[in-house]
Structures are given as C-alpha cells and as structure tokens.
Amino acid sequence: MKLRRSTPARALAGLAGAAILSVAAASAATARDTAPETAENPANEAPLHMLVSLDEQQIQVYRGTDLIETSPISSGKRGHSTPTGVFSILEKRRKHFSNLYDNAPMPFMQRLTWSGIALHVGKLPGYPASHGCIRMPRPFAKSLYSMTERGMHVVVTRGQAQPASIRHDVLPQPFVPETTVASLSSETIAADPALRGAIQETPLQASLPVSQPDNPHFDRPLRMIITPQKAPNKIMVLQRLLNQMGYKAGPVDGVAGRKTRAAISLYQEGADLPVTGNITKGLEARIYADAGYEKPQNATLRIRRKFRDVYSAPVTVRNIEREIGTHVFTALDFEQGDKSVEWIAVSAEGERGGSSMDILNRIDMPEKVALEVSKMLTPGTSLTITDRSFKRNTGLGTDFVVITR
Incomplete structure (x- = not known):
C-alpha cells in the first residue's frame, strides 16, 4: 500500500485517535537527510493524520476526519512494550542502524524518543515483536517519510480511536x-x-x-500544553498572611506549631470567632478576605515553537481534584486573515477524566491569555490537556512528551 506524496507549503499536523502522527509540511522535509521530490497538495486539502493502535497493531491514515488508508504494524513485545503517550518526531534518517540492538538496520527511521523508540521499516509477523519501535511495511514507511518533518506529533494509545471535529470557546481562533x-x-x-x-x-x-503584519512563524505549529500545578501549602499561606497582618505566626514552614496556633487564636478573638486555634475552611476564607489574598490559578499553559519555550501563563482547571486524562486538540489548516479554524480532538487515554468536551468545559482561560494565544495561532497547532507529568527540554531538542503508561 502506498500513499500519495504530498508536502503542502503550510499544511500542518493534526492529532488523531489512538496514535496520531501529524503529517503536513513546509516545502521540503529534511532532518539529516535530503527530502524526496514532492507534489503540492490541492488547495484547501485537510492535513493528513496517522493513527496507531497498539491493540489492533494497525496504522490508520486520515485526511482530516476521513479514513483513507490502513496498514499493519508490529510494536514492542513483552518486556519491551511500546510506550503510550504524546510524542513528536525528533529526528529523521533514511538509513539508520540501531545503537542498541546489534547494529540492526532501521530504514526510513523517524525517532520518537532519545531513548530508542522510533518508526521504521521492519518485519511484521502479525503480532508485537519489536524492542519497542513501531515497525511498518517498506512502501508505507517510505511514503510516510516523504510527508513528515521534525516536530510532527505522534500520539500512541492502546485502543483504536477516531479523530472527531470539535468546537469550543476555549480552543483559540485566529486573531483578525x-x-x-x-x-x-x-x-x-x-x-x-x-x-x-x-x-x-x-x-x-x-x-x-x-x-495586520504577517506572522513570521506562520509555517511553524505551536505545541501547547495545560497541566495542573501543585497547590500551595495551605498552612504556609496562612502563616504568611497572619504574619503580614501582624499576628506573629512564626516561621513560614507549613507546620501548625505553638506560635501558629496562638496567632490563629488571637485572630479569631479579634474577629469575634470561636477561639479554637484550629484551621477550618471558614477560617481560611475569612483570613483570605481580610488579607486581600486571591487564590492563584491552579494550572499553567505552556507554549513551544521549534522545540523552544516561547510563552507561559496561568489558567484554571475547575474541579482540579478530579481526573483529567490526556486529551489532544489540533487546529486544521487556515490562511492568514481567516476568522476561524476547525479543530479535531482525540482522547489519548480513552474516557479517563471524561470526554474531550468535558475537559474543555473545565478550563477557564483569562481573556488576555486567550487574545495573546490567538495572535500566535498557526495551522497545525496542538493543545494537550493532561494531568500527567511531561518531560522538559533535554538539550537534544524535544517537545512536550507525555507518557500515559
């Protein structure tokens, strides 16, 4: 099976289903190798999406939300299982040999992690048999290689899923x-x-x-991620506020010791509250109000372009104590000056945390932040919302990597 080659000048990746490999590119895809000759896409053609299902041992190829091709794969065997999560293509080589496994050939290699996971040509016995890589048939791997570039997303999940169109006010729209x-x-x-x-x-x-000045980075998709932040220690916050108000709660160490309890009792007495020296939600709210303290937003939006951090801002996730899961949203193609763009969604952990729409309903993005993101928005931009940790810059060049197992 062979896919038609296509490298649009600005068609960039979306994320899809079980594992999405966003495939659209600028004029020539090079990493350390020379890209093949390519034909241009028809105008207004939706980006290409690759879905890898480990359970089904299959890649599904979508254009937008339309399934156009499928192909078998072979993923990691027991003891060397392929990790699930959100990845990006870090490196490409037409000819590559394994540094870990007896110099084994890995034609049309597209690296997903610096620890040895990649897409490449390999034997397909009909079941998981690799040391963690995703093996593909040669014709498919060759065609796929011709359509990708570094930074394209790969999302790997266990079960099979489909990309779904989604509309929500939290998803940025182009600024006009x-x-x-x-x-x-x-x-x-x-x-x-x-x-x-x-x-x-x-x-x-x-x-x-x-x-409206042209966006000089319009051909570079943004990689955005929203993750919850660790809540500040409540006792430390109260100690700091009581000290600021002159109640001498002692060192801000998060320990409700003698001095802290005495300060609380003194505050309660002055506020005509029952003098108990104990911390309650009602007491917290009263001290916050008297001290003019506003709880910080509980999550952070981070943005990278070309593997580099370019922006961060606080946002809020409602009901932060509930699971979120891992959800990836991707903007499809649009032109500079367009007033809107369509998005697609995929839940990388099934229904953990709820549906993609459920998660978006829990996000509050300040108006100023939403405006700044809209001004930066480019085709193929992705937004990942997750309660998993993510890997930061390794010094080798990477995006937000989220491991879901």
Whole structure:
C-alpha cells in the first residue's frame, strides 16, 4: 500500500485517535537527510493524520476526519512494550542502524524518543515483536517519510480511536483586527461641493482596513500544553498572611506549631470567632478576605515553537481534584486573515477524566491569555490537556512528551 506524496507549503499536523502522527509540511522535509521530490497538495486539502493502535497493531491514515488508508504494524513485545503517550518526531534518517540492538538496520527511521523508540521499516509477523519501535511495511514507511518533518506529533494509545471535529470557546481562533469605519456626516457633505451629487440619501462610509503584519512563524505549529500545578501549602499561606497582618505566626514552614496556633487564636478573638486555634475552611476564607489574598490559578499553559519555550501563563482547571486524562486538540489548516479554524480532538487515554468536551468545559482561560494565544495561532497547532507529568527540554531538542503508561 502506498500513499500519495504530498508536502503542502503550510499544511500542518493534526492529532488523531489512538496514535496520531501529524503529517503536513513546509516545502521540503529534511532532518539529516535530503527530502524526496514532492507534489503540492490541492488547495484547501485537510492535513493528513496517522493513527496507531497498539491493540489492533494497525496504522490508520486520515485526511482530516476521513479514513483513507490502513496498514499493519508490529510494536514492542513483552518486556519491551511500546510506550503510550504524546510524542513528536525528533529526528529523521533514511538509513539508520540501531545503537542498541546489534547494529540492526532501521530504514526510513523517524525517532520518537532519545531513548530508542522510533518508526521504521521492519518485519511484521502479525503480532508485537519489536524492542519497542513501531515497525511498518517498506512502501508505507517510505511514503510516510516523504510527508513528515521534525516536530510532527505522534500520539500512541492502546485502543483504536477516531479523530472527531470539535468546537469550543476555549480552543483559540485566529486573531483578525476589526476594521475601522469612517462616516461622512450630512453637514460635511453639504459643506463640500465636490461631494454633493455624488452622495445619495445615506452618509458615505468607507472601510479603513487595519493592517495586520504577517506572522513570521506562520509555517511553524505551536505545541501547547495545560497541566495542573501543585497547590500551595495551605498552612504556609496562612502563616504568611497572619504574619503580614501582624499576628506573629512564626516561621513560614507549613507546620501548625505553638506560635501558629496562638496567632490563629488571637485572630479569631479579634474577629469575634470561636477561639479554637484550629484551621477550618471558614477560617481560611475569612483570613483570605481580610488579607486581600486571591487564590492563584491552579494550572499553567505552556507554549513551544521549534522545540523552544516561547510563552507561559496561568489558567484554571475547575474541579482540579478530579481526573483529567490526556486529551489532544489540533487546529486544521487556515490562511492568514481567516476568522476561524476547525479543530479535531482525540482522547489519548480513552474516557479517563471524561470526554474531550468535558475537559474543555473545565478550563477557564483569562481573556488576555486567550487574545495573546490567538495572535500566535498557526495551522497545525496542538493543545494537550493532561494531568500527567511531561518531560522538559533535554538539550537534544524535544517537545512536550507525555507518557500515559
């Protein structure tokens, strides 16, 4: 089975189902090897998506949400199982030999981790048989290699899933400045002989477009991730606030010792509360209000471009104590100046934490943050929302890697 080669000038990746390999690129895909000649995509063609199901031992190829091809794979055997999670293509080599397993050939290698997991040509016995890599048939692997570039997403899950279109206010839309409309009043028209006769019964209105500079990074998808932050120690917060108000709660060490309890009792007495020296939710709320303290937002949005951090901002996840799971949302193709873009979603851990829509309903993004992200938005941008930890920069170049097992 062979896929048609296609490398659009700006078609960039979306994420799909069980494992999504976003495939769309700038004009030539090179890593350390020279990219093959490619044909251009028809206009407005949706990005290509690859779904890898470890349970089904299968890759599904989607264009947008339309399934167009499937192919078998062979993933990691027992003791060397292929990890599930959200990855990116870190390196590409037409000819590569394993550094770990007897110099074994790995043609059309596309690296997913620096610890040895990759997509490449290999034997397919009909069951998991590799040392962790995802083996593919040669024709498929060769065609796939011609369509990808570094940074393309790969999302690996156990079960089979499908990409689904999704709409939600939390998902960014392209920023388009409003146009300014200038009106000529009837008095202005009457005072200018040149205008009389040219103007009928309604005032003249001229649209004055606001210039919008081209985004110099428009061909580079953003990699965004929202993760919960560890809640601050409540006792330490109360100690700090009591000290600020002059109640001498002692060192801010998170231990409700003698000095802290005495400060609480003194505060309770002054606030006409039962003097117990104990910390309760009601007491916390009262001290927060008196000290003018606002609880910090409980999650962080981070953004990378070309494997480098470019932005971060606080956001809020409602009901933070509940599971979130791992959900990946990807913007499809759009042009500069477009007012909207479609998104697709995939839950990388099934229904853990709820559906993708359920998770979006729990996200509160400040208006200022939403505006800044909209201005940065590019085709193929992805947003991962997860309660899993993620790997940070390794010094070798990587994106937000989320391991789900």
